[in-house]
Amino acid sequence: MEYLIASGVGLMTAAGVYLILRRHTFPVILGLALLSYAVNLFIFASGRVVIGQPPILTKGAAGYTDPLTQALVLTAIVISFGMSAVIVMMALGAFLETGHDRIDTNDGKNDGEGTGD
Amino acid sequence: MTHWIIVPVVLPAVLGALIVLAMRNDLLLQRVFGLAGTVALLGVALALFRAAQLGPPEVYLLGNWPAPFGIVLMLDRLAALLVLLTMVLALFVQLYAIGTGWDAKGRHFHALFLFQLMGLSGAFLTGDLFNLFVFFEVLLIASYGLMIHGGGKDRLRAGVQYVAFNLVGSTLFLFALATIYSVTGTLNMADLAVKVAALPAGDTALLRVGAMLLLLVFAIKGALVPLQFWLPGTYAAAPGPVAALFAVMTKVGAYAVIRVYTLIFPPTAPAIGPMTGDVLLPAALVTLGIGAIGVMGAGTLARLVAFAAIASMGTLFIATALFTPQATAAALYYLLHSTFATAILFLLVDLVLARRRTGTLRQALPPVAQGGLLAALFFAGAIALAGLPPLSGFVGKLLILQAARDHAATVWPVILVTSLLMILGFAAAGSTLFWKAHATPRDPGPEPPATPALPLVAVFGLTFCLVALTVLAGPVLRVLDATAADLYAPAPYIAANALPAQE
Numbered sequence: 001m002e003y004l005i006a007s008g009v010g011l012m013t014a015a016g017v018y019l020i021l022r023r024h025t026f027p028v029i030l031g032l033a034l035l036s037y038a039v040n041l042f043i044f045a046s047g048r049v050v051i052g053q054p055p056i057l058t059k060g061a062a063g064y065t066d067p068l069t070q071a072l073v074l075t076a077i078v079i080s081f082g083m084s085a086v087i088v089m090m091a092l093g094a095f096l097e098t099g100h101d102r103i104d105t106n107d108g109k110n111d112g113e114g115t116g117d
Numbered sequence: 118m119t120h121w122i123i124v125p126v127v128l129p130a131v132l133g134a135l136i137v138l139a140m141r142n143d144l145l146l147q148r149v150f151g152l153a154g155t156v157a158l159l160g161v162a163l164a165l166f167r168a169a170q171l172g173p174p175e176v177y178l179l180g181n182w183p184a185p186f187g188i189v190l191m192l193d194r195l196a197a198l199l200v201l202l203t204m205v206l207a208l209f210v211q212l213y214a215i216g217t218g219w220d221a222k223g224r225h226f227h228a229l230f231l232f233q234l235m236g237l238s239g240a241f242l243t244g245d246l247f248n249l250f251v252f253f254e255v256l257l258i259a260s261y262g263l264m265i266h267g268g269g270k271d272r273l274r275a276g277v278q279y280v281a282f283n284l285v286g287s288t289l290f291l292f293a294l295a296t297i298y299s300v301t302g303t304l305n306m307a308d309l310a311v312k313v314a315a316l317p318a319g320d321t322a323l324l325r326v327g328a329m330l331l332l333l334v335f336a337i338k339g340a341l342v343p344l345q346f347w348l349p350g351t352y353a354a355a356p357g358p359v360a361a362l363f364a365v366m367t368k369v370g371a372y373a374v375i376r377v378y379t380l381i382f383p384p385t386a387p388a389i390g391p392m393t394g395d396v397l398l399p400a401a402l403v404t405l406g407i408g409a410i411g412v413m414g415a416g417t418l419a420r421l422v423a424f425a426a427i428a429s430m431g432t433l434f435i436a437t438a439l440f441t442p443q444a445t446a447a448a449l450y451y452l453l454h455s456t457f458a459t460a461i462l463f464l465l466v467d468l469v470l471a472r473r474r475t476g477t478l479r480q481a482l483p484p485v486a487q488g489g490l491l492a493a494l495f496f497a498g499a500i501a502l503a504g505l506p507p508l509s510g511f512v513g514k515l516l517i518l519q520a521a522r523d524h525a526a527t528v529w530p531v532i533l534v535t536s537l538l539m540i541l542g543f544a545a546a547g548s549t550l551f552w553k554a555h556a557t558p559r560d561p562g563p564e565p566p567a568t569p570a571l572p573l574v575a576v577f578g579l580t581f582c583l584v585a586l587t588v589l590a591g592p593v594l595r596v597l598d599a600t601a602a603d604l605y606a607p608a609p610y611i612a613a614n615a616l617p618a619q620e
Contacts (some may be wrong), residue, residue, distance in 0.1 A: 018287065025277055032284045034147045039291040046299035069298065072247060076291055079254045083287070086261055094277050097270035103278060 005045050012038035025091040025101045032087065036080035043073050121168075122177040122192045124161045125200055125238035129154060133231035141224065148215050155211050156523035158234060159204040164199070170596065171196035174603075176244065184614040185308040191244035193610055194600040195449075196283065199241040199372055203365050203455055205582065206460055207234055209575045213464055214358040216571025217471070222267040222356075232259035233362065240369055243612065246297070246304040246381075249373065250290050257283050260366060264351065286337040289330055296327035299491040307614040309381045310607060313388055321388040327371030327381045330391055332374065332396065339370025340430050341397075342404040348427055353419035357467020360419075361460040367426065368452055375445060379604040384440050397438035398524070402531045405431030409535035412542035418469060418476035419545050422462040425502050425567070428539060429455035432504075435528055436517045445601040447516035449455070450473050452592060454509040454586055457502040461579045462575045465495050468572060469550065470604040478546050481553035487573075492551035494576055499543035501583055504536045509587040516594075 015114035019031025047066030058082050097100045132154040168175070174193035178184070200554040211230060213219075220226035243249050257498025265276040298304055300323050301312045316324065329387060333344070340348040348367070352360045357541060374397070382389040409426025415421035433455060436448035470476050472485035485491065499509065504510040521528040603610070 009469035025281075028281055032281065032288075035285070035288045039288050039295070043291060043295040043298075048299075049323065069295075072294075072298075074246070075251065079251070079286075079287070082258065083280070083284055085255070086258060087277065087284065090265060090273060090277050090280055093265070094269075094270065094273040097268075097273055103274075103281070117593065 001047055002045075005041060005049060006052050008036050009042045009045070012041070016030070022082070023102055023104065025095070025103050028103055029084065029087055029091060033080075033084055040076055040080070041070055043076060049082065119175070119177065122175060122190050122242060125158055125204075126190075127240065128158060128161070128234055129235040129238075131229035133228045133235065136228040137225060147227045148220065151220075151230060151581060152215070154213060154231055155204065155208050155234070155536075158238075159201075159208055162201040162204040164321040165192055166197040166201045168192065169194045169326070170599075174491060174610045174613045176615070177261050184616050185303050188248050189244040189305065189307075189614060190239075190242045190308070191301065191613065192242060193601050194596075195372070195376065196241045197602060198453075198596075199368070200238045201455060202368075203234065203237045203241070206365055206456060206579075207362065208462075208520070209573055209578045209582075210358050210362045210460065212578070213361070213467075213575035215473045216569050217358070217467070219356055219358050219467075220266070225262065226266055229259050229262040230362075231599070232256075233263060235259075237365065237369065241372060244306050246294055246306060246309065247375075250294060253290065253369070254287060254367070256366065258509075259286070260359075260363065262363050263362070264355045266359060267356050272354045272356075272397070275350045278346055279308055279351040284339070286334055289337075290334040291332035293327050293334060294465065296323060296330065297512060300327065305614065305616075306376070307607075307611040308616055309571055310611055311616065313381055314386050316386075316388040318381070318387040318390075324388055325392065328378075328393070329396070331377060332393065332551040335370045335373045335377070336400065338367065338612070339374065339434065339479055340427050341370070341400050342407055343400075343508075345404060345407065345427050347417075349420050349423040352423040352426065352463070353417065357463055357470070360423075360466075361402060361463040364426065364459040366465065367430050368433075368456055371430070371437060371448070371452060374434070374437055375448065375604065379440065379445070380610065382608050383605075391440075394438045394440050397434060398527075401431050401438050402433035402527065403431075403588070404428070404434060405531055405535050407431075409538040409542070412539045413545075415542070415546075416477065416479060416580055418478060418546060418550070419463075419466050420476075421478065421542065422459070422466050425462065425471040425539065425543075426455075426459045428535060429459060429502060431535075432514065432517060432532065432566060436520060441520065441523070442598070442605045443599040444517070444520035445604060446594065447513065447520045448517055449597045450509075450586075450590075451513035451601060453593070454513045454583065454596040456499070457579050457582045458498055458508075458510060461576060461583070462502060464572070464576050464579070465498060468576070469495075473550075478517050478549050481549050481557050483557045484551075484554040488551055488554065490573070492547065495547055495551070497583075499540075499547060504532075505540065507587065509583055509590065511589050512587060528603070550562075579611070 016031045016035035019027045047069030050065035053063045053065045055065050057064045136147050169192055177190040179188045236252050239252035261280050265272050337344045378393045384391045405428050406425050408431050411424025415424055433451050436444045501508040501510040504514040
């Protein structure tokens with residue numbers, strides 16, 4: 001079980017890092033999504049991997065699994081979902097305005113300049 | 118004072134939502150409510166600041182759950198100081214945005230502005246590492262909206278880069294938090310401080326990894342080399358007033374470093390040792406160097422100021438990296454100073470761009486309206502940021518040099534030489550903008566209309582803050598010394614959390 005989770009985190013992180021190094025926004029967004037899946041799994045595992053136990057401590061329970069990491073994962077999922085929506089919207093906006101989805105900001109010229117309006 | 122601690126978080130959240138829902142089509146109402154909100158927040162921040170000076174650190178239990186299990190907000194001197202700084206800056210920036218009509222160039226400026234303030238004050242007030250992450254996300258998601266306010270393709274593309282970069286930072290933050298949690302089983306800052314201090318020196322590899330990952334995250338926020346490259350493009354492409362407000366966003370990174378690495382991972386903890394300073398100091402020196410070289414080489418005015426902001430973060434991190442009470446007090450002084458100075462310059466960039474149409478420094482253009490006034494303000498901002506007397510930049514750098522006497526061989530030459538480089542860069546830019554302009558023939562086209570007074574009032578207000586910081590350097594330093602002393606004697610901070618006794 002530990003091996004499965006660890007390799008899952010590792011594989012998704014590797015794929016995510018590979019994708020965010022690409023030059024177009026679409027693979028970058030996919031990479032960010034993969035990274036957030038990897039980190040969610042990682043947080044979940046940081047409360048120790050326990051199978052078949054309740055998350056709430058009750059009298060007579062044989063053991064319990066850490067409920068806090070599950071709450072943390074839930075928060076992280078909500079936030080990364082919102083952030084993905086934001087970056088998809090912004091990438092779409094940039095694509096529609098510029099006509100391409102390359103992620104670098106200079107097309108051979110130095111255009112990081114703030115415009116007056 | 119108990120319930121007032123949550124007001125800087127709740128008030129902007131409620132007002133921001135109200136503005137989005139009830140007054141989305143009425144700019145005047147948005148302005149009135151937005152401004153009223155910021156003024157109220159400033160009042161609350163002043164009251165909190167006073168309370169923090171008079172009493173010990175105070176805790177606010179969210180949902181009244183006891184400390185390491187529930188989330189806590191903590192009010193201490195450092196948090197109160199930074200909330201106050203944020204609100205002072207926010208008031209002037211908002212006045213500027215209203216005066217120049219920036220808030221009319223897109224929708225929801227004031228709502229996003231308030232959400233940004235909510236995230237900032239939450240990040241400063243929270244006493245829980247995971248909650249710090251949440252407030253980072255709140256301030257970031259508001260900053261994404263503000264960053265692309267007004268639209269335009271350059272801004273959108275720079276915005277996508279900025280968001281992508283910060284999402285990677287957030288992922289790293291979560292990895293760091295999970296690593297720390299897996300070792301200590303808690304994310305409450307005070308509880309972490311107790312547990313990390315009790316951890317024996319041998320059993321700490323994972324914790325060190327977590328601590329350094331966390332440092333990486335704060336370095337992204339604070340634009341520390343090698344993670345500074347998002348800043349020039351973002352700040353140069355952001356609307357002027359937003360860039361000025363972002364002057365305090367990089368300071369969130371510095372704040373987090375100061376808080377986490379004095380309270381949770383102090384150099385005295387056997388589990389961490391002096392590692393943080395050893396990593397931070399070289400990076401800060403290189404950051405300062407790169408910033409100064411960038412100031413010399415920048416092709417546009419906005420990028421020049423962005424690189425000056427990087428240089429000021431380098432200086433700030435140098436003082437932070439020393440981890441002594443004296444150096445931290447100097448760092449806090451420089452933090453206050455550089456926030457105001459950077460904001461002034463970003464607002465001036467916007468004023469110049471609105472008149473000159475382009476920010477290029479490669480070519481002199483005819484003089485602009487109110488050129489003399491802008492030149493004088495630019496001069497003041499430039500000498501403040503470069504660290505020349507008589508403004509507070511000089512006092513700040515002097516304090517840092519004094520605190521870094523033990524590292525005089527490395528720190529002193531870097532700070533002094535980069536100051537010279539920055540003076541040269543600013544002088545070159547200023548002469549292209551304002552002096553050579555007089556030798557250039559004026560366009561026969563119509564004069565641009567005179568600008569309203571409110572933007573200038575805002576810039577003068579910020580300049581007044583700088584002057585006040587210089588004139589009142591003595592009293593301010595006494596407050597900052599007390600703040601820094603608190604950071605290195607965290608027992609009252611930890612005691613305020615009323616943690617259950619360790620079994």
